[in-house]
Amino acid sequence: xxxxxxxxxxxxxxxxxLATASAEDKDSALEAMALxxxxxxxxxxxxxxxxxSAAEADGLEGPMLxxxxxxxxxxxxxIAGIRDVASFADPVGHTMAAKELDDxxxxxxxxxxxxxxxxxxxxxxxxxPQIMSLCLKSGxxxxxxxxxxxxxxxxxxxxxxxxxxxxxxxxxAFVMLETRGDVDDILDMDDSIDLLIPRGSNxxxxxxxxxTRIPVLGHAAGICHVYVDSAADTDKALxxxxxxxxxxxxxxxxxxxxxxxxxxxxxxxxRIAEKYSAEGVEMRCDSVALALMKGSVPASEExxxxxxxxxxxxVHVVDSAEDAIAFINTHGSHHxxxxxxxxKATAARFVSxxxxxxxxxxxxxxxxxxxxxxxxxxxxxxxxxIHSRGPVxxxxxxxxxxxxxxxxxxxxxxxxxxxxxxxxxxxxxxEL
Amino acid sequence: xxxxxxxxxxxxxxxxxLATASAEDKDSALEAMALxxxxxxxxxxxxxxxxxSAAEADGLEGPMLxxxxxxxxxxxxxIAGIRDVASFADPVGHTMAAKELDDxxxxxxxxxxxxxxxxxxxxxxxxxPQIMSLCLKSGxxxxxxxxxxxxxxxxxxxxxxxxxxxxxxxxxAFVMLETRGDVDDILDMDDSIDLLIPRGSNxxxxxxxxxTRIPVLGHAAGICHVYVDSAADTDKALxxxxxxxxxxxxxxxxxxxxxxxxxxxxxxxxRIAEKYSAEGVEMRCDSVALALMKGSVPASEExxxxxxxxxxxxVHVVDSAEDAIAFINTHGSHHxxxxxxxxKATAARFVSxxxxxxxxxxxxxxxxxxxxxxxxxxxxxxxxxIHSRGPVxxxxxxxxxxxxxxxxxxxxxxxxxxxxxxxxxxxxxxEL
Numbered sequence: 001x002x003x004x005x006x007x008x009x010x011x012x013x014x015x016x017x018l019a020t021a022s023a024e025d026k027d028s029a030l031e032a033m034a035l036x037x038x039x040x041x042x043x044x045x046x047x048x049x050x051x052x053s054a055a056e057a058d059g060l061e062g063p064m065l066x067x068x069x070x071x072x073x074x075x076x077x078x079i080a081g082i083r084d085v086a087s088f089a090d091p092v093g094h095t096m097a098a099k100e101l102d103d104x105x106x107x108x109x110x111x112x113x114x115x116x117x118x119x120x121x122x123x124x125x126x127x128x129p130q131i132m133s134l135c136l137k138s139g140x141x142x143x144x145x146x147x148x149x150x151x152x153x154x155x156x157x158x159x160x161x162x163x164x165x166x167x168x169x170x171x172x173a174f175v176m177l178e179t180r181g182d183v184d185d186i187l188d189m190d191d192s193i194d195l196l197i198p199r200g201s202n203x204x205x206x207x208x209x210x211x212t213r214i215p216v217l218g219h220a221a222g223i224c225h226v227y228v229d230s231a232a233d234t235d236k237a238l239x240x241x242x243x244x245x246x247x248x249x250x251x252x253x254x255x256x257x258x259x260x261x262x263x264x265x266x267x268x269x270x271r272i273a274e275k276y277s278a279e280g281v282e283m284r285c286d287s288v289a290l291a292l293m294k295g296s297v298p299a300s301e302e303x304x305x306x307x308x309x310x311x312x313x314x315v316h317v318v319d320s321a322e323d324a325i326a327f328i329n330t331h332g333s334h335h336x337x338x339x340x341x342x343x344k345a346t347a348a349r350f351v352s353x354x355x356x357x358x359x360x361x362x363x364x365x366x367x368x369x370x371x372x373x374x375x376x377x378x379x380x381x382x383x384x385x386i387h388s389r390g391p392v393x394x395x396x397x398x399x400x401x402x403x404x405x406x407x408x409x410x411x412x413x414x415x416x417x418x419x420x421x422x423x424x425x426x427x428x429x430x431e432l
Numbered sequence: 433x434x435x436x437x438x439x440x441x442x443x444x445x446x447x448x449x450l451a452t453a454s455a456e457d458k459d460s461a462l463e464a465m466a467l468x469x470x471x472x473x474x475x476x477x478x479x480x481x482x483x484x485s486a487a488e489a490d491g492l493e494g495p496m497l498x499x500x501x502x503x504x505x506x507x508x509x510x511i512a513g514i515r516d517v518a519s520f521a522d523p524v525g526h527t528m529a530a531k532e533l534d535d536x537x538x539x540x541x542x543x544x545x546x547x548x549x550x551x552x553x554x555x556x557x558x559x560x561p562q563i564m565s566l567c568l569k570s571g572x573x574x575x576x577x578x579x580x581x582x583x584x585x586x587x588x589x590x591x592x593x594x595x596x597x598x599x600x601x602x603x604x605a606f607v608m609l610e611t612r613g614d615v616d617d618i619l620d621m622d623d624s625i626d627l628l629i630p631r632g633s634n635x636x637x638x639x640x641x642x643x644t645r646i647p648v649l650g651h652a653a654g655i656c657h658v659y660v661d662s663a664a665d666t667d668k669a670l671x672x673x674x675x676x677x678x679x680x681x682x683x684x685x686x687x688x689x690x691x692x693x694x695x696x697x698x699x700x701x702x703r704i705a706e707k708y709s710a711e712g713v714e715m716r717c718d719s720v721a722l723a724l725m726k727g728s729v730p731a732s733e734e735x736x737x738x739x740x741x742x743x744x745x746x747v748h749v750v751d752s753a754e755d756a757i758a759f760i761n762t763h764g765s766h767h768x769x770x771x772x773x774x775x776k777a778t779a780a781r782f783v784s785x786x787x788x789x790x791x792x793x794x795x796x797x798x799x800x801x802x803x804x805x806x807x808x809x810x811x812x813x814x815x816x817x818i819h820s821r822g823p824v825x826x827x828x829x830x831x832x833x834x835x836x837x838x839x840x841x842x843x844x845x846x847x848x849x850x851x852x853x854x855x856x857x858x859x860x861x862x863e864l
Binding site: 107215352357373411 | 448449451452525531533537539542546547626627641642645647665667668669671672674675679680761772776777779780781783784785787788789790791792793794795796798799800804805806816817818819821822823831832833834835836837838839840841842843844846847853855862864
């Protein structure tokens with residue numbers, strides 16, 4: 001067994017203890033982490049300056065370099081984030097449901113942590129305090145594996161946070177992996193890691209999904225649509241279509257394709273074309289839209305399946321809402337799709353039939369985000385069809401166990417017919 | 433694209449329509465299925481007789497042959513099961529939570545089907561009506577792949593049920609795969625199949641888990657423990673330890689290992705040894721238990737990690753409840769484990785620290801079952817750490833989508849500070 005495996009196994013063991021830590025101890029650990037990070041700014045900034053220098057020498061620039069760079073304002077944000085998580089209610093040990101199986105035999109469904117989370121991330125060091133505080137509060141251990149370019153910053157942050165937490169909770173449940181082979185090592189540790197959260201580019205997430213049997217929480221693509229229905233309010237449609245594309249085009253919940261009903265194309269497309277042109281958006285159009293959008297270019301088949309993450313949009317004219325729904329379910333990535341319409345029946349059909357994590361009526365796709373959904377901190381956005389879907393907060397780190405409390409009860413009595421189940425839902429908290 | 437892939441893709445398309453079917457249409461389909469199965473008994477029994485003859489000629493016998501055999505009583509059970517599912521409330525389209533993000537901008541979390549379920553099963557043909565009715569009611573499509581020995585019975589059942597349903601819902605969402613290569617084909621269809629449910633032996637389930645990236649709902653092993661604490665009521669301990677082992681030893685929730693606190697070993701072990709001996713249970717013991725249990729034999733290290741599914745139990749004496757917890761978390765399969773104790777603090781610690789789907793206090797492990805939990809029909813028992821854990825009913829076939837309803841709302845207004853989120857939980861059903 002190599003060092004990585006041994007470290008993850010040891011963390012898994014410690015995570016079993018962390019799972020039973022009290023709310024008070026967890027909150028004390030989080031406050032200690034916030035204080036230690038404030039006191040340890042110099043250490044973090046020094047380590048980060050070294051990472052940034054090395055990255056610049058390697059030719060890193062633009063958004064990647066910006067994401068890597070830590071300053072006092074970013075540390076302030078990390079500290080505020082940790083205290084924000086401390087302010088959440090403890091999610092562990094809640095009775096979610098209770099059922100009396102028979103007199104004196106009660107079944108409780110009780111929330112508990114998932115166990116051990118593997119977090120694989122690219123350059124952003126702020127993932128360390130964010131995910132570590134969320135996992136600590138929810139009683140989960142973490143194996144972190146960060147990008148090579150941020151290794152000194154990640155280590156400095158991790159050591160400060162883990163050392164501060166260790167006075168209050170079993171901090172060995174948190175481990176930072178650093179050697180090169182580590183990612184491959186943890187991808188097959190399904191005996192120790194219960195859930196993987198990759199944070200990085202689409203290609204990076206897809207690679208992780210393709211390389212492991214461990215459940216992966218995340219999304220590899222964000223091909224989002226805005227559909228402007230024949231019954232749309234044109235002013236609302238202009239606002240939503242513009243915001244969905246240009247408010248921040250580099251992210252997964254920005255729109256990539258605009259679908260427009262044939263009956264409203266004449267009235268809508270020339271006006272949105274003007275707005276897109278003013279914002280420098282390249283418009284790739286089917287033949288109908290091409291004739292109506294000044295400055296547009298023809299789309300190729302490929303465009304309908306492309307996530308630009310840039311000031312580019314593809315535009316397709318459809319004959320009906322049903323065609324729009326079919327197009328979205330075929331070409332979309334099941335992330336976020338919006339309809340603009342004043343027709344309630346069409347909106348209801350769209351909401352019911354579009355197979356996506358987030359389906360919006362008369363609102364910008366850019367709202368699909370944990371912060372905007374009021375979740376506080378975000379674990380990620382999931383396009384999975386099981387467990388958690390859409391923006392995921394701390395609830396995505398929880399599962400449950402069934403606790404049955406009896407009095408020496410045996411199944412033989414029910415198999416023989418001597419006793420009978422009552423199966424009565426009851427409003428009762430687990431108390432032993 | 434071969435026939436299997438084409439058939440599954442077509443079913444996936446149809447499942448998108450099934451997802452939006454009304455409760456009335458789904459219940460009509462289920463009643464039509466129940467009536468058609470009653471009317472089609474002769475066809476099913478004839479097909480089954482052929483399967484049974486062929487299986488006998490192949491040397492199949494015992495429990496396998498019993499599971500394969502269909503008679504009128506089994507068909508009665510299938511019909512009752514379909515009608516039972518029809519009586520459930522429609523699980524689709526429920527507003528699970530609602531939050532006002534701002535005035536006139538409301539986020540709803542709404543239940544919906546997962547999509548397309550792959551069901552791979554060994555000889556039991558009753559899986560077909562059971563899973564098909566559960567999936568239909570919950571709006572999910574199904575690709576069935578049954579064992580070769582039951583191919584005629586499965587086909588007869590499937591055709592009767594699908595044809596009956598097709599008058600009411602898009603029954604193309606259900607497909608029965610029959611050719612030999614089919615299992616391998618569907619294991620890599622993660623673009624069309626959202627969840628796999630294997631029903632069969634442990635080795636069979638483990639093989640499926642090892643061979644696919646599609647999420648698998650199930651359990652490969654059932655190594656369950658009964659721990660008799662120093663503060664146990666000996667009479668309750670005798671009942672629970674006996675029932676957990678002998679009431680039906682061939683199944684996953686039967687106990688395989690008995691852990692006993694050193695302080696109660698003298699009082700308890702000779703008495704349970706008498707009871708086990710009377711039931712023909714072989715006792716494999718550590719050195720302490722060996723001296724106290726008449727007729728026992730020494731255990732090897734291997735015994736602590738073995739699922740017997742038979743009248744055999746391993747017995748280990750521990751120094752403390754903590755030792756029992758550590759032993760269970762190390763050697764168990766995270767399925768079902770029970771403590772017998774009158775000490776409430778020890779019971780609470782056991783419930784919190786044992787990392788299993790079902791953790792019982794003073795009750796037999798044999799209660800871990802969807803029927804006994806009052807779920808009606810059971811999809812399976814899961815030892816997964818995400819989505820569904822323990823006995824899984826129709827709720828395990830559901831996920832949710834986020835529906836945001838606005839009035840032309842855009843993120844730019846919130847990014848600029850012109851508007852602010854209210855993030856207020858509201859008690860409101862989605863209505864468009």
